[in-house]
Amino acid sequence: MTIPSVTLNNGVTMPLLGLGVYAPKQRNDVQQAVEDALALGCRLIDTAAIYGNERDVAAALAASNVPRNEVFITTKVWNADHGFDSTLRAFDESLTKLGLDVVDLYLIHWPIREHRRDTWRALERLYAEGRTRAIGVSNYYPPHLDELFETATVTPAVNQIEFSPYCYVPEVLDYCRAKGIQLEGYAPLVRGQKQHDPRLVAIAERYGKSTYQILVRWSVQHGVVTIPKSVHKDRIRANFDVFDFELTEADFQQLNTFFDNTRIADHPMDYL
Numbered sequence: 534m535t536i537p538s539v540t541l542n543n544g545v546t547m548p549l550l551g552l553g554v555y556a557p558k559q560r561n562d563v564q565q566a567v568e569d570a571l572a573l574g575c576r577l578i579d580t581a582a583i584y585g586n587e588r589d590v591a592a593a594l595a596a597s598n599v600p601r602n603e604v605f606i607t608t609k610v611w612n613a614d615h616g617f618d619s620t621l622r623a624f625d626e627s628l629t630k631l632g633l634d635v636v637d638l639y640l641i642h643w644p645i646r647e648h649r650r651d652t653w654r655a656l657e658r659l660y661a662e663g664r665t666r667a668i669g670v671s672n673y674y675p676p677h678l679d680e681l682f683e684t685a686t687v688t689p690a691v692n693q694i695e696f697s698p699y700c701y702v703p704e705v706l707d708y709c710r711a712k713g714i715q716l717e718g719y720a721p722l723v724r725g726q727k728q729h730d731p732r733l734v735a736i737a738e739r740y741g742k743s744t745y746q747i748l749v750r751w752s753v754q755h756g757v758v759t760i761p762k763s764v765h766k767d768r769i770r771a772n773f774d775v776f777d778f779e780l781t782e783a784d785f786q787q788l789n790t791f792f793d794n795t796r797i798a799d800h801p802m803d804y805l
């Protein structure tokens with residue numbers, strides 16, 4: 534399976550579709566899921582310190598035959614570790630658990646108000662030292678980015694936010710595009726909550742695809758990097774099988790109208 538890539542604002546390439554591994558109740562399954570995904574051709578793995586499974590990702594990488602430089606590994610600094618020195622320490626811990634010398638992308642997981650500027654400064658340091666190939670943020674809406682730009686010396690390469698038709702806020706996508714920030718979407722499948730939405734089912738039937746595949750396709754058709762999570766090989770394969778069809782403009786636009794503010798995580802605007 535060949536997955537297209539995007540080029541970030543610093544020239545680093547990143548796969549358009551990858552595997553999320555947020556699975557607190559299924560830690561034992563994460564290593565196998567990552568091994569399965571790598572075997573299927575997935576080259577982007579999205580983890581985070583708080584997921585508690587960076588060691589499982591490392592074990593999967595070690596067990597696979599995929600060369601390190603072909604895999605894009607993202608991890609994130611957790612809220613409790615914000616601040617300049619504590620972020621540097623948290624990064625070291627993540628790197629050790631991942632068994633890596635360099636990560637591909639390091640993100641601020643949430644914009645915790647008190648320390649997010651210092652945390653960004655720490656990410657800039659890590660980037661300058663070449664310990665992460667790109668730095669970015671997560672759950673940042675335009676006001677958080679406006680604030681970051683007041684002091685930042687590096688523009689975030691990526692902003693990872695919740696992104697599905699049901700929480701689609703075009704202004705955030707437009708803002709990031711205008712600033713050269715690649716948008717990455719999490720929870721693209723809305724954790725299955727919308728699989729029976731009759732409007733989504735009707736679209737899926739027209740393409741002979743599942744509702745899950747339509748949601749993944751909608752994200753990639755926006756040019757948004759997306760990271761559906763599954764620990765089942767057949768589902769991972771299906772979620773990645775979205776490059777043999779294209780949503781018509783009418784269906785794409787209809788999906789763009791599904792906003793009902795369904796979110797599986799907090800609203801970033803609660804973090805002003």
Ligand SMILES: NC(=O)c1ccc[n+]([C@@H]2O[C@H](COP(=O)([O-])OP(=O)(O)OC[C@H]3O[C@@H](n4cnc5c(N)ncnc54)[C@H](OP(=O)(O)O)[C@@H]3O)[C@@H](O)[C@H]2O)c1
Nearest residue numbers: 553554555579719720721722723724745761762763764768
């Ligand atoms: N930055 C942030 O704050 C943040 C927040 C949340 C998530 N994330 C990242 O985004 C990733 C994806 O989001 P998510 O895990 O919250 O939700 P998601 O990808 O929208 O949905 C995952 C759920 O859907 C199920 N599923 C997946 N494919 C399926 C299929 N083809 N058929 C039926 N069920 C299917 C999975 O179950 P099985 O595993 O049992 O198949 C799992 O319960 C996370 O893993 C994490 O890496 C980031």
